[in-house]
Amino acid sequence: MQYIKINDKSPHCSKHVLANRIFKLRAWVRNELMVNVVSIDFNNEFITWDDNQYDRCVPPNKCYEIETFDDIVLMQFTNFKDKKGIDIYEGDKIKYKNFKGYSTIVFENGAFGYYGISCFITLLETNVEHIQVIYNFSFNPPICT
Numbered sequence: 001m002q003y004i005k006i007n008d009k010s011p012h013c014s015k016h017v018l019a020n021r022i023f024k025l026r027a028w029v030r031n032e033l034m035v036n037v038v039s040i041d042f043n044n045e046f047i048t049w050d051d052n053q054y055d056r057c058v059p060p061n062k063c064y065e066i067e068t069f070d071d072i073v074l075m076q077f078t079n080f081k082d083k084k085g086i087d088i089y090e091g092d093k094i095k096y097k098n099f100k101g102y103s104t105i106v107f108e109n110g111a112f113g114y115y116g117i118s119c120f121i122t123l124l125e126t127n128v129e130h131i132q133v134i135y136n137f138s139f140n141p142p143i144c145t
Helices: none
Strands: 002-007 014-020 025-029 033-041 046-050 065-068 072-081 087-089 093-096 102-104 106-108 111-115 120-122 131-135
Touching (some): 025 046
Antiparallel strands (some): 025 033, 025 072, 046 065, 093 102, 093 131, 106 111
């Protein structure tokens, strides 16, 4: 990630703004397989995906499959990694250091975050070194204890 430093009116104040981001998607296919999204066709409502199972292909060819929107759930990469370096995606179930329970990464009001004890907390305002991805797919509502 790259940040751009933007100066306010005062020479002593500055803001760092996210200038660009990595855009990655994955999909949960027919409730049985997590795959990498290669392309999306919005007109015909399908994705092309690759499950990285090269044993069923003849290298260096890649095997791509097609799936309709009815059979998938798309999950967007948040541009953050957890304390172990695992990519955090929308829908991931996480554990935060100071919470006893678990929560789910969601996209709300223009930001990725999770529900804490009483409010929505964005990943931008969280020390992600205290987040651990428990598993990389969850379609349950956020759980807070």
